[in-house]
Structure formats: C-alpha cells, structure tokens
Amino acid sequence: MPVLVMKFGGTSVATLDRIRRAAKRVGVEVAKGYDVIVIVSAMSGETNKLVGLVDETSPLYDAREYDAVVSSGENVTAGLMALTLQEMDVPARSWQGWQVPVRTTSAHAAARIEEIPTDNIMAKFGEGMRVAVVAGFQGISPEGRVTTLGRGGSDTTAVAFAAAFEAERCDIYTDVDGVYTTDPRVCEKARKLDKIAFEEMLELASLGAKVLQTRSVELAMRYKVRLRVLSSFEEQSDEAGTLVCDEEEIMESNVVAGVAYSRDEAKMTLVSVADRPGIAAAIFGPLAEAGVNVDMIVQNISEEGRTDMTFSCPTNQVKRAEKAMEEAKAKGDINFHGIIADENVAKVSVVGIGMRSHTGVAAKMFKVLSEDGVNIKVITTSEIKISVLIDRKYMELAVQALHDAFELEKAS
Known part of the structure; x- marks a missing residue:
C-alpha cells in the first residue's frame, strides 16, 4: 500500500480531545488505503516544562540526560495517539526513536538524522499494522543514547521518514491553515498560497517565517518530498493547505512570493x-x-x-x-x-x-x-x-x- 506521513504539532495534540480529532484525520487516510506513519510532537507546553525542570535541577546539565528528559514528552503523545486509534479499531502501534531506529549523530540537543532503516516498520505493516505512531524530535546515537534534534525537530523527523519510506506526501498539521504571503497578524491582506517552491519556503523559513523548521525544508528539497501544510482545526479537502513542491509544479507565480x-x-x-x-x-x-x-x-x-x-x-x-x-x-x-x-x-x-x-x-x-x-x-x-x-x-x-x-x- 502507498505510505503517507502525517505530522501533528504540539497545539494539534495539546489535549485528549485534540488527539481524538487528529486520530480521526488519520482514520480517514487509512480508509483511503494508505499505510500511515504519524509523527507526533509533545503536547503543547510540555517540552518547555521539561526543559525548565532540567534547568532547575542542574544549570550546567549533562546534555545526554537533558535529552533523556526532554524527549519523554513525545513518548507520551505517541502512546496516547496509538491508544486512541486502537479505540477506533485502527491497528496502530507507537514507536520511540530507538525502536525504529532513527540513527543520529552524537550531538545531544542538536543531533542530525543519519539513517532511518525501514525494515522494522514495513515488517509490521506487512503483519497488518496500519498506523505507526512515531515519537518525533528524537533518535539514537551510535553510543546507544537517546538524542534530540533541536526545537522544531519533529518537522525534520516527518520529512526524513517521508524520504526514507518514499511516501506519497508528507502532511504537516499545525495551528495555521497554510503558508501565507506574510504574517496575517502584521498584514491583514496576507493571502494563503496554494503552492510555494522549496527554495522560496527555505528562504522564508530562514528569514523568520515560523511555519516550518528550516532543516525540514532543506531535507524536503534534497529528497523531493512533497510537503503540505494544513490546519488541524479546520475541515479538510484535497486542496486544503499549502503544497511545498518543486518549482516545475508551479505553472505561474508572482515575482515576489512573500x-x-x-x-x-x-x-x-x-x-x-x-x-x-x-x-x-x-x-x-x-x-x-x-x-x-x-x-x-x-x-x-x-x-x-x-x-x-x-x-x-x-x-x-x-x-x-x-x-x-x-x-x-x-x-x-x-x-x-x-x-x-x-x-x-x-x-x-x-x-x-x-x-x-x-x-x-x-x-x-x-x-x-x-x-x-x-x-x-x-x-x-x-x-x-x-x-x-x-x-x-x-x-x-x-x-x-x-x-x-x-x-x-x-x-x-
């Protein structure tokens, strides 16, 4: 079956009600015939809380233990999402980074993904699992320690999985309904873009637009992963959100995109x-x-x-x-x-x-x-x-x- 990657940010999984809403969206894609890899962030505010606990405990902390603590937020969300999907009779299982395994460098708190073997998850898909719920933002170092990818790292996790599994698309669900020509809070005339080229999105992300993490766009551009940015709070259609794609997919565009x-x-x-x-x-x-x-x-x-x-x-x-x-x-x-x-x-x-x-x-x-x-x-x-x-x-x-x-x- 074709693979689809769906990533839900912290605001999209902030409460059990929101996790249920996200799970329903996953169920819709499963019904369409996809095997789905769901990447989840920690519940909104949880990572900040964990970082605060580390700072309070040890101002000059050991980065390896920082990662052990801070990565736990995603584990909670992954388990809750898998349980919610099971309650909906969707065969799902949660995966922590080390179980996949998401192999990274040893740079704790700022690790980079080096490899994502597909064997373990594909074997489970072959046995009837329809959804793999993966804890974003985390991996495992060559030394066998838990690592984290830096703030916003779940976006990078999602794109890396889409590249590794040759997914049809990678959908990033967040609290905005797409990429705009500028920040709507600053300019009320801001317009949502239907499509934007990888290069434009990379520049906008690096210049201050906070919709996507810069590293995730770099990965998407390198591996030609079609990204779609959507709101998890609005009704969806096949044309919803903004598609981040190759320049060739955009027939005509304004001289200035944003x-x-x-x-x-x-x-x-x-x-x-x-x-x-x-x-x-x-x-x-x-x-x-x-x-x-x-x-x-x-x-x-x-x-x-x-x-x-x-x-x-x-x-x-x-x-x-x-x-x-x-x-x-x-x-x-x-x-x-x-x-x-x-x-x-x-x-x-x-x-x-x-x-x-x-x-x-x-x-x-x-x-x-x-x-x-x-x-x-x-x-x-x-x-x-x-x-x-x-x-x-x-x-x-x-x-x-x-x-x-x-x-x-x-x-x-």
Whole structure:
C-alpha cells in the first residue's frame, strides 16, 4: 500500500480531545488505503516544562540526560495517539526513536538524522499494522543514547521518514491553515498560497517565517518530498493547505512570493579595523567558534588602511559576539577602536523565484521604503531574496507597504 506521513504539532495534540480529532484525520487516510506513519510532537507546553525542570535541577546539565528528559514528552503523545486509534479499531502501534531506529549523530540537543532503516516498520505493516505512531524530535546515537534534534525537530523527523519510506506526501498539521504571503497578524491582506517552491519556503523559513523548521525544508528539497501544510482545526479537502513542491509544479507565480521579517535582530559594527588580507577570517572565525549566527555583512570603504566592518546577528547573541571580539583583540588577532551594537533593528525580506527573470525588484523595494520614510541600514541579496535591516519601529509599516507594492493579495 502507498505510505503517507502525517505530522501533528504540539497545539494539534495539546489535549485528549485534540488527539481524538487528529486520530480521526488519520482514520480517514487509512480508509483511503494508505499505510500511515504519524509523527507526533509533545503536547503543547510540555517540552518547555521539561526543559525548565532540567534547568532547575542542574544549570550546567549533562546534555545526554537533558535529552533523556526532554524527549519523554513525545513518548507520551505517541502512546496516547496509538491508544486512541486502537479505540477506533485502527491497528496502530507507537514507536520511540530507538525502536525504529532513527540513527543520529552524537550531538545531544542538536543531533542530525543519519539513517532511518525501514525494515522494522514495513515488517509490521506487512503483519497488518496500519498506523505507526512515531515519537518525533528524537533518535539514537551510535553510543546507544537517546538524542534530540533541536526545537522544531519533529518537522525534520516527518520529512526524513517521508524520504526514507518514499511516501506519497508528507502532511504537516499545525495551528495555521497554510503558508501565507506574510504574517496575517502584521498584514491583514496576507493571502494563503496554494503552492510555494522549496527554495522560496527555505528562504522564508530562514528569514523568520515560523511555519516550518528550516532543516525540514532543506531535507524536503534534497529528497523531493512533497510537503503540505494544513490546519488541524479546520475541515479538510484535497486542496486544503499549502503544497511545498518543486518549482516545475508551479505553472505561474508572482515575482515576489512573500514578505518575511525577523524582529530580534542586532546590528554590530567594529569601528576602524585594520584593512589587510585575512581580516574577515580573523573576525568571523572567532564569531563562528563562539556560536554567533552572523547574517548580513557590510565592509565600508577603506581609508588610510582602516575600515569599519558591520554585521547582523540575533539580539540574544550580542554579548557573546562582543566577548569573542574582545578576546580576539586581546590575543592580537584583530585591532579595532570600538564595538557599536544597535539592538533596535529588524530584518525585512522579500522572496520569490520570479526575481531570477525579472529586474527592478530591488529598485521598487527601496523606493517603497523611501516613500514611507524608512531608512535602510544594511542590504543583502541572493538570487531569489532581498533583505534589509531597518529600525524596528518601522518593521510592521515596511511589511505592509511591501505587501501592497508587490500586490501579494492578488493571485498570479
């Protein structure tokens, strides 16, 4: 029988009533003739509660025990979902990561999936099991310890299972009914997209859209897994939600597919750095080693052998970045006159595969922001996206203005 993967996020399994509702959706797909692999998250709020217990018990915790505790939330949901399906006379069985086994690296709390053998689950399907309910977010290390994949890791689990089992589709059930042109809470004209290309979704996810975890989209693109994002709280049809798919499946699309934003950004400038070969490596090497996620980078014109180097990073990494730079300066690796940190900025981006074949998108974006009195501090571009750093107080205005300017409320 064809295999379908269905993933239910924390809000979709937050209570027993919601688990029953999710189980009914699974039952519908079983009735259509699918063998179903259900990936479940922990019940809403449970992971935060478990993380809090670990922090309270041991502030400098052993990451192996952190994973042992934090992964337990998914085990509870998987068991409850399997029991609910059994009550509906659907042959179901729960699976923890180690039972599949989901083989991962040893990087506790941030493990990566290396292999998912299909033999055990396929054998059970052959014996009459119709639904395998798998605890998301978890796996097993080469040393035989439980690992977790990082926050949002259940999305990655679902896509990895869809790739391993060559599933017809991977449905991600969440608390939104699809992918929108921008955040509907910021722009009321935001429109739900019927389809979006993998590359566009990857850019939107990495630029602040929180619908899907970035790693899950990377996996889907690499293995050509058709993803569908749906609401677990609304009536479904075969056309519901948003399909994340290959560019070739989209006949026509707008030049710009969506506007993304990230509120918690900081702009950091190293003032008067010696302009010499290797200076960029001397700056960004220590930042990488310190775990600072650098995004936009701008180097000013050199004057008398000195230059300013500006970069952006998340606001919660500013202190770490400052420490790394001061340590590098103390070692004599770099020399600068000061560090300026501006934590009141936001990143706004426009994304679209249509940019490859259309000119003038950047000019239009800059003109719109200028007309609304929004000053651009930093600009970065790729083949299908343009991002700007602006004062945070203008973020919502910028998102709304760009959404209007590119007429994203209209379908192509």
